[in-house]
Amino acid sequence: MPQEISLKDVPGLVGTVVGVSDWITVDQPMIDAFAGATMDHQFIHTDPVRAAAETPFGGTIAHGFLTLSLLSAMNYNCLPKIREQTMGINYGFEKVRFMSPVRTGKRIRGSFKLAEARFRGAGMLMNTYEVTVQIEDERKAALTADWITISQFDPKDRPEGV
Known part of the structure; x- marks a missing residue:
């Protein structure tokens, strides 16, 4: 996938994987920083000794919302830039499912398939x-x-x- 594309190229990419990000290591300092920012200090995220003793995970796990929040970094890492774009906006999610916990120290990456691209108004493309x-x-x-x-x-x- 090229690093930069034109607006006219986007509709032709629907149905294809347009980017796979680099791996990101989710370590305990990252998890602790997220816990501090969100005030979610549940022991399964922040207490490695207790999490190892009292959970089936064998240690701490990342917050699901931490994993979700890393989509922005993954997006910037791998999706082609649209040449004409002046600003990108996070519009939201139709569906989010947390399928499996991310154990501390594991690496994750995002794969992005463009499911839909439609022009809205005079100056917006919704992807x-x-x-x-x-x-x-x-x-x-x-x-x-x-x-x-x-x-x-x-x-x-x-x-x-269009």
Whole structure:
């Protein structure tokens, strides 16, 4: 996939995987920082000794929302930039499913399939991605989501006929 594409190229990519991110290591300092930012200090995330003794995980696990929040970093890492885009907006999710816990120290990456791309208004392109966050060396995904983003652009750059 090229690092940069044009608005007119986006509709032709629907149905294809448009990016797979680099691996990100989810370590205890990252989990602890997220716990502090969200005030979610549940022991399964922040107490390795207790989590090892009292959970089936063998230690601490990442917050599901931490894994979800890393989609932004994964997106920037692997999706082609739209040449005409002036701003990107996170519109939301249709569906998020936390499939498997991410154990501390594991590496994850995102795979982005463009499910839909439609022009809205004079200067917006709404993209829906089917995202899967994989856990290295594990069969089951950490999460799946349908993520909707908006690419804003100058209306004069809108391709003809769309």
